[in-house]
Amino acid sequence: MANTKLLIIDDDPDYVDGIKSILEKAKYQVDAAYNPKDGIEALKSGNYDLLLLDIMMGRGAEGVMVARKINKDPKLREMPVLIITGIREQMAFLFPGQPAHPRLLPTDELLEKPVDPDLLLEKVDSLLKEAAGKKEEGA
Amino acid sequence: MDTIPKILIIDDEEIVLDSCTHILAKSDYKVVTARNGEDGIALLEQTKPDLVFVDLKMPGISGMEVLGKIQAHDATIVPIVITGFATVSSAVEAMKKGAYDFLPKPFTPDEMRLIARRAIDKRKLVLETIALRREKEMLREQFAAIVSHEIKSPLGAVQQSLFALDSDLSDIISDEQKNKLKRLQSRISDLIKLVNTWLRAISVDISSIREGFSTLLISNVIMKAIENVEPHSVRKDIQIETTVKEPISAIIGNEVTLVEALVNIIGNAVKYTYMGGNISVCAEERDNKVLVEIKDNGVGIPPDDLPHIFEDFYIGKIKPEGERRSGVGLAITKRIIEAHDGSIAVESEPGKGSTFTIHIPVLKQIDKT
Structure with a gap:
C-alpha cells in the first residue's frame, strides 16, 4: 500500500489533516491540495490512484467543477473518486431532480x-x- | 401601504359617488370612483386601492361578482358592500363572499367615515401580518444557512481531528485516556445529530413530501416506527402494545416521512414514560379516516405547555431524565401529517400520561378500482 498514492482536495485544513493522518496510518501515501485549482494541477502532474474530493469549497460547490473537469479528461476519469461532503441533504439542491447520491462520476462514492x-x-x-479489477479486465 | 389610503367606490348612482367622495375627502383619503363593475375592476390594477366600496345592485356585472373579482385580484384589499335594500340576507351573503362590512343606504357621513377608518385599520393589520410572516420565513431560511455553515462544519472538523487523534495515539495512550477521547467523540456526535435535526426541521418542505406519495397500509407504517424505537423502549422496560383493528383501507402518503412522524411521537412517549411503563398504539378506520392513537402513562404535559408543543423549537418544562431534546420533533410531525391532509391532536394530564391522535383520510373508493 506504500506505493498507493491518494490525493485529498479540501479547503479546510482540519479535515485534510484529520483524514490524512487516518490514511497515512493505514500506510497510504497521501498528498493534499487546498483549493480546486491546485487540486487539478496536482491531478495532472501526479499519478494518483484515488481522489478524495470535498464538494463545498470556496464560494460554493466548487468541488463539482473539479468533478466535471475530471469527467472530461479521458485519463483522469478512470480514477476512483470518493466524495466527502458535509451537506448530504443539500445535495438535492445542487443537483435538482437527482437522488441524494449524485453520480457525478462513473466511479464515485459519497x-x-x-x-x-x-x-x-x-x-x-x-x-x-x-x-484494480477494472484495469485487469481492460488489459 | 402608501401614507394616504386609497379608496375605490363602485356605484351606478352618480349622486352616491359624489357624496361619498365628498365625505371621504375630508378625512385625507384618495378617492377614485367607477360607475359600474367592469370599470371598477379595471381600476384595481391601476389604483391599487386599500379598500373598495361596492354597491350590490348595479346594472352590468353584479356587486357580488365584483367582490369575487376583488378577492381574486388581491385578497388583502378590504371590500365593503353598499346595500340599498338593507336586507340581512344580502349583507350576509356578501360577508360570506369576503366583504369585511356593509353600509346600508341611506347612511350618514359619520357612519361611512367610521366604517372606512375601521377598514383601513384592518388593511394595515393584514399587510403587517403578511410582512411579519415573510420576515419569519426569511429568518428561518437564514437560520438554516447559519446553522449549517457556522456550526456544523467546525463541529465536523473537530470530530475529524478527534478521529485522527484516536487513531494516531491508539498505541501510546492508556485505556482511561482512550475512554476520555471516546467520550469527547460521543458528545460531539450528539451535537452534530442535534444540528442535523434542526436542519431537518427547517427543510421539511410539504411539496417535496407530496412528491413521494404512494399507496400505503398504516399497519406497515406503525410496524416500522415501532421497530425504530424498540431498542430504547426495551432498555427502559416499557411495553408497547399495538392494536390494529382491521380492515383498514389504504392511505396515500409518503412512507418515510410518515414513519418519521410516528417515531417522533412514540419516541417521545418512551422518553417521557417511567421505567416499566406502558404505551399503546391503536389504529382503526372511522368515517373514511384512519385514526392512530398513541397513548402513554408517562409524566404528561403541563396545561401551559400543551398549546405550544407543536411549535418549532419549543421545549416544555418537564425534562425527561437523561434524554436529549431538540424541540422540533413534534413540529416536524405536524408538518408531515398536514402534508397528508391529516390532523394531529393531543390530550394530556400531568402525572397520568398523554394521548396523541392522528387522523389521515383513507384512499377514496374510486381510486381503489
Whole structure:
C-alpha cells in the first residue's frame, strides 16, 4: 500500500489533516491540495490512484467543477473518486431532480463529514480494489 | 401601504359617488370612483386601492361578482358592500363572499367615515401580518444557512481531528485516556445529530413530501416506527402494545416521512414514560379516516405547555431524565401529517400520561378500482 498514492482536495485544513493522518496510518501515501485549482494541477502532474474530493469549497460547490473537469479528461476519469461532503441533504439542491447520491462520476462514492475512520478505510479499500479489477479486465 | 389610503367606490348612482367622495375627502383619503363593475375592476390594477366600496345592485356585472373579482385580484384589499335594500340576507351573503362590512343606504357621513377608518385599520393589520410572516420565513431560511455553515462544519472538523487523534495515539495512550477521547467523540456526535435535526426541521418542505406519495397500509407504517424505537423502549422496560383493528383501507402518503412522524411521537412517549411503563398504539378506520392513537402513562404535559408543543423549537418544562431534546420533533410531525391532509391532536394530564391522535383520510373508493 506504500506505493498507493491518494490525493485529498479540501479547503479546510482540519479535515485534510484529520483524514490524512487516518490514511497515512493505514500506510497510504497521501498528498493534499487546498483549493480546486491546485487540486487539478496536482491531478495532472501526479499519478494518483484515488481522489478524495470535498464538494463545498470556496464560494460554493466548487468541488463539482473539479468533478466535471475530471469527467472530461479521458485519463483522469478512470480514477476512483470518493466524495466527502458535509451537506448530504443539500445535495438535492445542487443537483435538482437527482437522488441524494449524485453520480457525478462513473466511479464515485459519497461519505459524509466528519468521516468515520473505519468507514473511510473500508470505502477507500473497496474503491481501489474495484479500480484494480477494472484495469485487469481492460488489459 | 402608501401614507394616504386609497379608496375605490363602485356605484351606478352618480349622486352616491359624489357624496361619498365628498365625505371621504375630508378625512385625507384618495378617492377614485367607477360607475359600474367592469370599470371598477379595471381600476384595481391601476389604483391599487386599500379598500373598495361596492354597491350590490348595479346594472352590468353584479356587486357580488365584483367582490369575487376583488378577492381574486388581491385578497388583502378590504371590500365593503353598499346595500340599498338593507336586507340581512344580502349583507350576509356578501360577508360570506369576503366583504369585511356593509353600509346600508341611506347612511350618514359619520357612519361611512367610521366604517372606512375601521377598514383601513384592518388593511394595515393584514399587510403587517403578511410582512411579519415573510420576515419569519426569511429568518428561518437564514437560520438554516447559519446553522449549517457556522456550526456544523467546525463541529465536523473537530470530530475529524478527534478521529485522527484516536487513531494516531491508539498505541501510546492508556485505556482511561482512550475512554476520555471516546467520550469527547460521543458528545460531539450528539451535537452534530442535534444540528442535523434542526436542519431537518427547517427543510421539511410539504411539496417535496407530496412528491413521494404512494399507496400505503398504516399497519406497515406503525410496524416500522415501532421497530425504530424498540431498542430504547426495551432498555427502559416499557411495553408497547399495538392494536390494529382491521380492515383498514389504504392511505396515500409518503412512507418515510410518515414513519418519521410516528417515531417522533412514540419516541417521545418512551422518553417521557417511567421505567416499566406502558404505551399503546391503536389504529382503526372511522368515517373514511384512519385514526392512530398513541397513548402513554408517562409524566404528561403541563396545561401551559400543551398549546405550544407543536411549535418549532419549543421545549416544555418537564425534562425527561437523561434524554436529549431538540424541540422540533413534534413540529416536524405536524408538518408531515398536514402534508397528508391529516390532523394531529393531543390530550394530556400531568402525572397520568398523554394521548396523541392522528387522523389521515383513507384512499377514496374510486381510486381503489
